[in-house]
Amino acid sequence: MTLRFGVVGTGAIGKEHINRITNKxxxxxxxxxxxxxxxxxxxxxxxxxLDAVIYPDDKALIADPNVDVVLVSSWGPAHExxxxxxxxxxxxxxxxxxxxTTAAGCLRIVEAEMKQGKKLVQVGFMRRYDSGYxxxxxxxxxxxxxxxxxxxxxxxxxxxxxxxxxDMAVTDTLIHEIxxxxxxxxxxxxxxxxxxxxxxxxxxxxxxxxxxxxITTNRGIVISVEVFVNCQYGYDIxxxxxxxxxxxxxxxFQSVVLRKNQKLSSTILNDWKYRFMDAYNVEIxxxxxxxxxxxxxxxPTSWDGYIAAVxxxxxxxxxQTGEExxxxxxxxxxxxxxxxxQII
Ligand SMILES: NC(=O)C1=CN([C@@H]2O[C@H](COP(=O)(O)OP(=O)(O)OC[C@H]3O[C@@H](n4cnc5c(N)ncnc54)[C@H](O)[C@@H]3O)[C@@H](O)[C@H]2O)C=CC1
Ligand SMILES: O=C1[C@@H](O)[C@H](O)[C@@H](O)[C@H](O)[C@H]1O
Numbered sequence: 001m002t003l004r005f006g007v008v009g010t011g012a013i014g015k016e017h018i019n020r021i022t023n024k025x026x027x028x029x030x031x032x033x034x035x036x037x038x039x040x041x042x043x044x045x046x047x048x049x050l051d052a053v054i055y056p057d058d059k060a061l062i063a064d065p066n067v068d069v070v071l072v073s074s075w076g077p078a079h080e081x082x083x084x085x086x087x088x089x090x091x092x093x094x095x096x097x098x099x100x101t102t103a104a105g106c107l108r109i110v111e112a113e114m115k116q117g118k119k120l121v122q123v124g125f126m127r128r129y130d131s132g133y134x135x136x137x138x139x140x141x142x143x144x145x146x147x148x149x150x151x152x153x154x155x156x157x158x159x160x161x162x163x164x165x166x167d168m169a170v171t172d173t174l175i176h177e178i179x180x181x182x183x184x185x186x187x188x189x190x191x192x193x194x195x196x197x198x199x200x201x202x203x204x205x206x207x208x209x210x211x212x213x214x215i216t217t218n219r220g221i222v223i224s225v226e227v228f229v230n231c232q233y234g235y236d237i238x239x240x241x242x243x244x245x246x247x248x249x250x251x252x253f254q255s256v257v258l259r260k261n262q263k264l265s266s267t268i269l270n271d272w273k274y275r276f277m278d279a280y281n282v283e284i285x286x287x288x289x290x291x292x293x294x295x296x297x298x299x300p301t302s303w304d305g306y307i308a309a310v311x312x313x314x315x316x317x318x319x320q321t322g323e324e325x326x327x328x329x330x331x332x333x334x335x336x337x338x339x340x341x342q343i344i
Contacts, residue, residue, distance in 0.1 A: 006032035006067035009074030099305025122297035145243025234268035303336035
């Protein structure tokens with residue numbers, strides 16, 4: 001069986017996903033595309049020599065009876081409307097982060113999905129499929145470090161453009177840590193506070209950079225995450241979990257070690273595309289395989305999208321107030337009680 005994909009949004013990651021479904025993975029085929037910029041949709045069809053219909057908008061693409069899966073890789077604010085329409089039409093959905101830009105929007109998707117009576121949606125939190133994070137989770141669950149007490153993490157991008165504003169450090173960037181860290185330690189977040197250190201000279205008027213988030217969990221684990229999106233030197237993701245019997249650290253990206261000119265060096269990447277290339281491939285292959293075998297996606301659910309949105313709202317509020325802000329989650333519906341992907 002081949003799952004037939006319709007892709008909504010053929011920008012940077014949309015094209016990456018089209019390429020991987022078409023040329024790298026098995027069991028999926030892109031048969032429809034759309035983008036508000038129709039030229040971009042045409043370019044995608046040409047670049048990957050797709051035998052695909054170019055639709056004028058998401059509604060027309062969803063209405064195509066041949067489309068089994070709607071892959072949503074448009075801008076964040078457009079996600080909710082497309083996902084709700086696709087779910088109401090009974091289609092499977094792979095939605096890039098964020099699931100919706102507000103917690104209320106995520107709940108509307110949750111309601112639509114529960115109404116269909118089966119899981120249809122997976123959110124693109126690909127770090128859960130990264131081999132380094134999986135090794136961290138195995139070490140924690142294997143009791144290698146005893147009880148986790150603290151986490152120190154950093155999310156660094158080399159630079160961002162003028163359209164990237166202070167709140168996006170949360171909604172666009174920190175959101176990956178928000179998802180992966182609660183999954184890693186199997187705990188819920190309780191509160192968050194944000195500190196703004198001295199601003200880098202490489203930032204601009206509408207962006208406070210770097211930022212330091214202190215998140216506390218219900219079990220009292222204190223997490224500090226540095227978001228620094230104009231760090232200049234590369235794309236660098238760090239995570240260290242400190243327990244009462246040991247410490248585990250996310251492996252560095254593997255590269256050869258060069259000895260030259262009295263220096264020992266290795267490569268740091270400069271883009272998310274390369275750092276998480278394997279994770280994106282494994283993520284979408286797992287999405288295809290689990291739907292094909294079990295009739296439902298196995299990865300991060302709409303409820304995970306909701307947890308991320310509630311936490312992200314509290315983080316943005318904490319940026320504005322400078323105070324410690326509480327993170328209030330609604331009770332998890334039984335529909336989402338099965339935890340899905342744990343360690344693959
Ligand atoms: N999981 C990850 O690591 C990453 C996730 N993302 C997420 O993927 C999404 C897309 O990001 P990029 O590809 O970097 O952005 P992009 O700006 O390169 O592409 C977005 C595309 O969506 C189109 N679009 C916007 N609204 C639309 C609508 N209503 N219908 C159809 N097309 C629409 C735009 O014309 C554009 O071509 C974002 O939500 C972003 O947060 C992006 C990069 C990495
Ligand atoms: O999702 C991503 C981008 O949208 C975001 O802008 C980057 O900061 C992240 O590192 C990347 O993974």
